[in-house]
Amino acid sequence: MIKVENLKKYFSTGMFSKKYVRAVDGLSFAIEKGETLGLVGESGCGKTTVGRLILRLIEPTEGKIFFKNTNILELNKKDLRKLRPKMQIIFQDPDSSLDPRMKIGESIAEPLKLYNIVSKNGREEKISELIEMVGLNPEHINRYPHELSGGQNQRAVIARILAINPKFIVADEPTSSLDVNVQAQMLFLLKKVREKFGLTCLFISHDLEVIKVMTDKIAVMYLGKLVEVGKTSDIFNGAVHPYTQALLSAIPVLDPEAKRKRIVLGGEIPNPINPPSGCSFHTRCPYRERICEIEEPMMIDIGDGHQVACHLNR
Amino acid sequence: MMSIVQQLKKDKIAMIGAVIILFLAGIAILAPHITPYDPIELDLENRLSSSDVNHLMGTDNLGRDVLSRVIYGARISLSMATVVVVIVMLLGIAMGTIAGYLGGIIDGTIMRVVDVLLAFPNIILALVIAGILGPSLTNVMIALSAIWWVGYARIIRGSVLSVKEKEFVEAARAMGCSDTHIAIRHILPNVLSPVIVLATLDMGHIILSIAALSFLGLGAQPPIPEWGTMLNEGRPFMETAPHLMIFPGLMIMVVVLAFNFLGDGLRDALDPRMKEVMMK
Amino acid sequence: MTLLSIQNLKVHFHTEDGAVRAVNDVDLVIEEGETLGLIGETGCGKTVLGLSILRLLSENTKVEGKILYKGKDLLKLNEGEMRKIRGKEIAMIFQNPLTSMNPVLTIGTQISEPFELHQGLKKKDAIQKVIAILKLVRIPSPSERINEYPHEFSGGMRQRAMIAMGLACEPSLILADEPTKGLDVTIQAQVVDLMKELTTNSKTSMLLITHDLGVAAELCDNIAVMYPGEIVEYADIKELFKNPKHPYTQGFLGSLPGRGLKPMNGMSPSLIDLPEGCKFHPRCPFARERCKNKRPEMVEIGKKHFVRCFLYD
Numbered sequence: 001m002i003k004v005e006n007l008k009k010y011f012s013t014g015m016f017s018k019k020y021v022r023a024v025d026g027l028s029f030a031i032e033k034g035e036t037l038g039l040v041g042e043s044g045c046g047k048t049t050v051g052r053l054i055l056r057l058i059e060p061t062e063g064k065i066f067f068k069n070t071n072i073l074e075l076n077k078k079d080l081r082k083l084r085p086k087m088q089i090i091f092q093d094p095d096s097s098l099d100p101r102m103k104i105g106e107s108i109a110e111p112l113k114l115y116n117i118v119s120k121n122g123r124e125e126k127i128s129e130l131i132e133m134v135g136l137n138p139e140h141i142n143r144y145p146h147e148l149s150g151g152q153n154q155r156a157v158i159a160r161i162l163a164i165n166p167k168f169i170v171a172d173e174p175t176s177s178l179d180v181n182v183q184a185q186m187l188f189l190l191k192k193v194r195e196k197f198g199l200t201c202l203f204i205s206h207d208l209e210v211i212k213v214m215t216d217k218i219a220v221m222y223l224g225k226l227v228e229v230g231k232t233s234d235i236f237n238g239a240v241h242p243y244t245q246a247l248l249s250a251i252p253v254l255d256p257e258a259k260r261k262r263i264v265l266g267g268e269i270p271n272p273i274n275p276p277s278g279c280s281f282h283t284r285c286p287y288r289e290r291i292c293e294i295e296e297p298m299m300i301d302i303g304d305g306h307q308v309a310c311h312l313n314r
Numbered sequence: 315m316m317s318i319v320q321q322l323k324k325d326k327i328a329m330i331g332a333v334i335i336l337f338l339a340g341i342a343i344l345a346p347h348i349t350p351y352d353p354i355e356l357d358l359e360n361r362l363s364s365s366d367v368n369h370l371m372g373t374d375n376l377g378r379d380v381l382s383r384v385i386y387g388a389r390i391s392l393s394m395a396t397v398v399v400v401i402v403m404l405l406g407i408a409m410g411t412i413a414g415y416l417g418g419i420i421d422g423t424i425m426r427v428v429d430v431l432l433a434f435p436n437i438i439l440a441l442v443i444a445g446i447l448g449p450s451l452t453n454v455m456i457a458l459s460a461i462w463w464v465g466y467a468r469i470i471r472g473s474v475l476s477v478k479e480k481e482f483v484e485a486a487r488a489m490g491c492s493d494t495h496i497a498i499r500h501i502l503p504n505v506l507s508p509v510i511v512l513a514t515l516d517m518g519h520i521i522l523s524i525a526a527l528s529f530l531g532l533g534a535q536p537p538i539p540e541w542g543t544m545l546n547e548g549r550p551f552m553e554t555a556p557h558l559m560i561f562p563g564l565m566i567m568v569v570v571l572a573f574n575f576l577g578d579g580l581r582d583a584l585d586p587r588m589k590e591v592m593m594k
Numbered sequence: 595m596t597l598l599s600i601q602n603l604k605v606h607f608h609t610e611d612g613a614v615r616a617v618n619d620v621d622l623v624i625e626e627g628e629t630l631g632l633i634g635e636t637g638c639g640k641t642v643l644g645l646s647i648l649r650l651l652s653e654n655t656k657v658e659g660k661i662l663y664k665g666k667d668l669l670k671l672n673e674g675e676m677r678k679i680r681g682k683e684i685a686m687i688f689q690n691p692l693t694s695m696n697p698v699l700t701i702g703t704q705i706s707e708p709f710e711l712h713q714g715l716k717k718k719d720a721i722q723k724v725i726a727i728l729k730l731v732r733i734p735s736p737s738e739r740i741n742e743y744p745h746e747f748s749g750g751m752r753q754r755a756m757i758a759m760g761l762a763c764e765p766s767l768i769l770a771d772e773p774t775k776g777l778d779v780t781i782q783a784q785v786v787d788l789m790k791e792l793t794t795n796s797k798t799s800m801l802l803i804t805h806d807l808g809v810a811a812e813l814c815d816n817i818a819v820m821y822p823g824e825i826v827e828y829a830d831i832k833e834l835f836k837n838p839k840h841p842y843t844q845g846f847l848g849s850l851p852g853r854g855l856k857p858m859n860g861m862s863p864s865l866i867d868l869p870e871g872c873k874f875h876p877r878c879p880f881a882r883e884r885c886k887n888k889r890p891e892m893v894e895i896g897k898k899h900f901v902r903c904f905l906y907d
Contacts, residue, residue, distance in 0.1 A: 042778035043749075055488050084490030091481040099482045101503040110499075111489050149861060157485070164489065179635040180805060184849035184857035206778060209851040250783035252808025254852050255835060264787055265780045267734075268748045 001200045002031040002054065002168060007063035009049055013273060021272050023049040024060070025224035028299075031168075031217075036194065036201040038215030038232065040208060040247065044269060046224040047204050048092075051170040054202065055087050056080060067168065085115060088166040092173040094154035098145040104131075104156045105141035111164045130159040134189060151182035155189065162193060169194075170202045175210060187214060208251050212236060217305075220244045223272055223280040226299065230306035240308045243281050279311065287312055321583035328579020334572035342389040351379035353386040354537045362555045372557045374547065383539035384561050390540050391569065394455055395520040399513050401459040406466020407502070407509065413467065414474030415497050425471070428464040436461055437523055444532040451540070454524055454533040462520070466509060473505035507584040514580055518573030525566050541566050596662075597799050598624040598647070598767055603659035605639070605646050612866045616642040618823040620659075621892070624767065629793050629800040631810035631831070633846075634820035635862050640803045643820075644769045647801075648686055649676055663767070682712040685760040689772035691752035695744040701728075701755055702740030708762045723762075731758045731788055750781035754788060761792065768793075768800045774809050786812050807850065811835065816898070819843050822863050822873055825892070829899040839901045842874045872904070880905055 007027040010020035023046040031037045041047045052058045054065055056072055065072050072083060091097045098107050108127050112118055118126045128138060134155040145153050154174060161169065171190065175183040187210065194201060203214050211218060211232070218235045220228045220243065228241040239245045246263040265284045270276055276283050282292040289311065297309045322328050341348060350370075351357075357377030364372045371380035413424040431439065436458075443457035477483065478501065486496050527533040528542030536543060541562040548558030605617035616639040624630050634640045645651050647661055649668060661668040668679065680686075688694035695704060705727065706720035715723065721740065728736035731754040744752055753773060760768050773789065774782045790813055793800050804810055810817060810831070817834045819827040819842065827840040838844045845858035860877045863869055869876055875885040885904055892900045893907065 042780060052484075057484055057487060081490045081492070084488060087488070089485065089488050091485065093481060097481040097485055099486075099500050099504070110486075110491075114489065114491060114495075151861070160485075179862075180807075181635065181846060181849045181858050182861070184851070184855050187851070187855060188857050207851075208779070213851045213855050246780055250779040251852075252782075252786070252806065252812055254808055254811055254847075254850060262783060262787075264783050268750060268781075269778075 001033040001035075001068060002202070003064075003066040004029050004054065005064040005066075007050070007053060007065065008061045009046075009053055009058070010061045019273050022224045022275060023272065024053065025275075027063070027221075027224075027226055029219050029226065029229060031200055031202060033200055034198055035217060036203050036215045038211040038218045039202060039204045039221060040206065040211055040218055041221035042206055042269060044272065045221045046272070047206075047221050048172055050221075051089060051172045051202060051204050055084075055089055055170060057089070085111070085164040086166055087168045087170070088161040088164070089170040089172060090154070090157055090161065090174045092176055094150045094157055094174075094177070095145060097157045098153055098160075100145055103142055103144055104136075104148070107145075107156065108141075108160045108163055111160060115164055117164065126163070130163055133162070133193070134159045135185070149182075151178055151186060154178070154186055158189065158193065162197065165197070166199065168200045168202075170204065172204045173206070176205065176207065183210070190214070208247060220247065223270060223275050225280060226307075226309065227281065228306075228308045228310075229299075230308075231304070234304065234306050240302065240306070240313055241281075241310050242285050242287055242312075279309075322579055325579040325582065327575045328582075331572040331575025331577075331579065334568060335576060338388050338569060338572070339392060341385055342392050345385050345389045349379075349382035349385050351382045353378060353382040353539045355379075362551065362558075364555070364557060371561045372555070374544075374558050375551055375555075378537075378539075380544075380557065380561055383544060384541070384565055386539040387541040387544060387562060387565060388569075390451075390534065390538065391521045391524060391566075394451065394524055395517050398455050398458050398462065398520050398524075399517055401455075402462040402516075403466055403509060403513055405459070405463035407470050407506075409463065410467040410470025411474055411497055411502065411505075414471040415478060415493070415501065421471070424467065428467050431461055431464045432468070437526060440523060440527060441530070441532065444527055449532045449535060451528075451534045451538070454527050457527075458520060458523060462516070465516075466512065469508050469512060470505055473508060474501055477501050477504045511577055511581045511584060514573055515577035518570035518577070521573075522566060522570050595626045596623055597626045597628075597664065598622075598801075599660075599662040600647070601660040601662065603643070603646065603657070603661065605642055605651070605655060605657050607651070607655040609866070614865045615823055615868055616865050617646065618868075620825055622818060622825065622828075624799050624801060626766070626799055627797045628816065629802060629814045631814035631817040632801060632803045632820060633805065633807060633810055633817055635805055635846075637865065638820045638822050638862060639865055640820050641771055644686070644771050644801065644803050647769060648680055648684055650686075678712075681708045681765070682763045683765055684767045684769065685763065685765040687756050687760040687768060687770040687773050689775045691749075691756040692744060694756065695752065697744055700741050700743055701747065704744075705740075705755065705759050705762055708759070712763050724758075727758045727762060728755070730761070730792075731755070732784075733758070748781075750777055750784060753777060753781075753785055757785070757788065757792070761798075764796075764798070766797075766799060768798060769803070770800055771803045772805070773802075774804070774806065782809070789813060807847070819846070822865055822868060824873065824902065825900075826874065826902045827900065828892075829896075833896065833899055837896075837899075839895060839899070839906060840874075840903050841878045841880055841905070845877075872902075 005028050007024055009024040010022055013019045013021060027050060039047045039050060053060050067087065072080065075083065105127055108130055109123060112123055112126060127141060131138060131141060136152060136155050140148065140152065175186045178186060205211050215232050218230060218232050219226050222243050228239065228244045235244060239248055246265045249263045263286060267284045270283055278294050279292040279297050282288045285292065291311050297311045299307050299309045300313065301307050302313060355378065360373050360377045362373060362375055363369060369379050371384065373379055409424050413421040439461045440457045443460060444454050447453035447456060483496060483500055486500050524533055525542030528540045529546045534540030534543045536547060544562040545559055551558055600620060600622040603617055603620045606613060606615050620643060632640050646657055657669060702721055702724050705724045709715045709720035709723050724740055725736045728739065733739050733751055733754060747755060774785050777785060786809055802810060802813055814831050817829060817831055818825045821842050827843045838847055848854050848856045849858060858877055863873060871887045872885040872890050875881040890902050890904045892902050894900050895906045
């Protein structure tokens with residue numbers, strides 16, 4: 001369904017500066033139809049940029065992005081617009097994802113009008129149907145986004161997206177600004193609509209617990225590069241890359257009696273303007289060797305689609 | 315929108331401004347029916363008479379009724395200023411939106427023009443243009459419109475740049491909306507509030523500028539009862555018949571103050587921080 | 595020994611939308627050396643409760659009840675006496691270090707302030723202490739870092755500097771309001787580890803205000819669960835996780851991704867518009883008639899395990 005090859009995005013740091021922020025630096029992955037891929041990483045690792053790149057909301061520096069065998073980077077403006085409704089995005093901040101001057105009903109009606117999905121008479125009915133599907137009340141149709149809670153706005157965003165029947169959805173930290181229970185409601189809803197509409201998803205999050213329940217496959221990102229890709233169960237049961245291991249061990253355990261060894265990483269995430277030589281993780285890696293500082297590790301398949309980029313696993 | 319009106323109602327000074335403006339607009343519209351005399355009719359018998367029962371504001375050097383002229387002056391000033399404000403708003407909004415939304419070279423070009431125009435005081439530029447075009451009310455309007463839009467363009471561009479980055483605009487793009495649709499349907503409604511405030515404040519400034527240019531002889535020509543022209547005509551008689559300058563001068567002051575009161579009130583009502591508090 | 599005892603605390607204030615009943619009849623006790631977790635969702639009044647202890651709420655707020663700190667009622671102290679308590683006896687760690695720090699002062703100046711203020715140290719000695727304390731919170735090369743401004747620090751370092759500020763005068767009680775919110779997991783792990791070390795190695799007590807049960811599980815001895823305006827359950831941390839009694843606590847735990855991801859119905863009520871009777875009854879699967887009219891009292895159902903629910907009457 002989605003295939004990304006050697007995707008790169010460098011942001012220049014200033015008009016006259018020759019320095020670049022390597023936000024995304026040579027990413028390759030694929031998402032099968034009906035599958036959900038989780039993209040995990042800490043803030044500043046470039047995961048949000050990846051989501052925007054795949055929908056071509058920003059232009060990549062290099063690479064190929066295939067949506068069902070069409071390279072969307074080769075499409076002209078008109079063809080791209082035709083393809084747009086098939087690929088949608090849910091943003092992190094629900095309160096700014098809706099036009100503050102439009103009522104919820106108007107926001108949902110917009111794509112219906114744009115693509116003439118239902119006749120004018122059927123529109124209201126369709127809106128009610130969508131509103132109900134995402135768990136909002138009919139009274140919300142005539143409200144403005146600022147009158148609703150974050151969770152309710154996120155539901156409205158989902159209703160609006162479902163209105164145009166997308167095939168692929170990028171969910172960019174869709175629940176990270178929500179309370180635990182509202183997050184649970186939202187994830188529940190996402191699972192429901194994913195099943196009902198047979199959606200393929202890219203689920204971007206820093207929250208591994210959410211990723212664990214929402215995804216089939218995981219790609220772990222560090223400083224613009226993937227360090228490990230694999231089935232969700234494989235990663236949680238046997239992460240190979242030291243960074244993935246550290247991420248997993250950093251999840252607060254909900255059992256106060258549990259005794260466990262935590263790998264606490266020292267130091268901070270390096271500046272992507274000036275990434276470390278060799279393996280970009282070597283500055284924080286507890287197992288680093290000399291080669292890690294010199295040579296960049298390649299992505300190797302260690303079986304069953306489980307890939308890892310680490311010198312320790314040659 | 316309702317909350318803004320309610321907010322305004324609490325603001326006494328803004329309400330005073332609004333009442334004055336409504337009153338002046340009323341007499342401007344009804345001018346032909348309420349003026350006691352024809353504003354340009356000469357009455358050489360009754361020259362330079364001071365206030366009395368027949369002429370509440372006295373008469374001028376040609377015996378014309380000052381009250382009638384002042385009322386017609388309101389008609390001219392308000393209508394001309396409205397036309398200029400509408401033109402500069404449309405021009406400014408269009409330029410600002412184009413510059414902010416498209417960015418790049420277009421943005422650079424428009425904004426350099428704006429910077430150049432902003433570098434000179436408005437009134438000087440208007441003087442130059444009106445001087446080249448020749449003295450007439452229409453030319454004053456053209457001159458003012460040609461330079462006044464830059465402030466709007468600049469404000470709109472700034473707001474467009476910030477709204478453009480909002481997720482709902484990105485969502486609209488992802489949905490496949492065209493650029494024009496996004497600009498008109500999503501961006502414009504979200505950037506208009508500061509423009510409304512600026513336009514209200516500018517009504518006062520533009521009335522003042524028109525009067526100033528007319529006073530200098532570049533605008534309305536006698537016998538048109540424009541306030542600035544009236545001031546100019548009354549100048550030689552400042553000592554013997556001060557009412558010739560006092561009344562038009564007072565009118566200019568009152569109108570400008572009224573628009574400033576209302577504009578300030580609107581700004582407070584639309585202030586995003588205030589709104590934030592109200593929403594929570 | 596009891597360090598802080600909150601009795602019958604009520605905090606109400608007015609906004610444009612109406613009267614906010616943020617805290618209603620809250621009783622809490624913090625022992626010396628104890629870390630108490632105050633758990634609740636956004637808008638349940640937990641931050642207001644924290645701020646009311648230091649009397650940092652605005653003038654028009656109505657605060658009733660007693661907040662006994664070492665036997666003294668903080669609500670009866672005058673502003674001068676209160677200032678001596680703030681920072682020196684009770685310190686606060688805020689949730690957003692970037693806005694809680696003064697952007698135009700260097701880190702060193704900000705942290706040395708309490709030393710000069712409360713301990714009367716000279717600038718030079720104070721700076722020495724700051725370096726020592728930054729070392730304690732593991733800021734690399736602190737003697738150079740003290741001359742930097744807050745924006746030059748990364749998020750994790752700022753939070754650690756915030757903690758250093760809180761610890762500066764060795765307070766008896768730390769109020770930590772969401773100290774790990776917005777931090778990346780690996781950085782959060784660093785901060786949690788640091789706080790754990792600091793609270794277990796000293797007699798310092800802490801009130802940890804958070805919505806994150808994972809963080810609470812690592813740091814707290816006891817937990818008080820807050821549901822708009824009131825405490826609905828209080829227990830030992832192990833007991834609470836093993837044996838949650840209040841339907842809200844059960845639902846809250848169950849909605850976590852690691853514990854089944856079963857969401858509760860509806861939303862928490864707003865503090866402006868609280869329901870009658872038990873505040874949870876509109877969402878409670880076990881609600882009966884009397885839950886709608888009568889507010890349940892706290893009952894002790896086990897050793898140090900209290901629940902505000904008619905199910906255990």
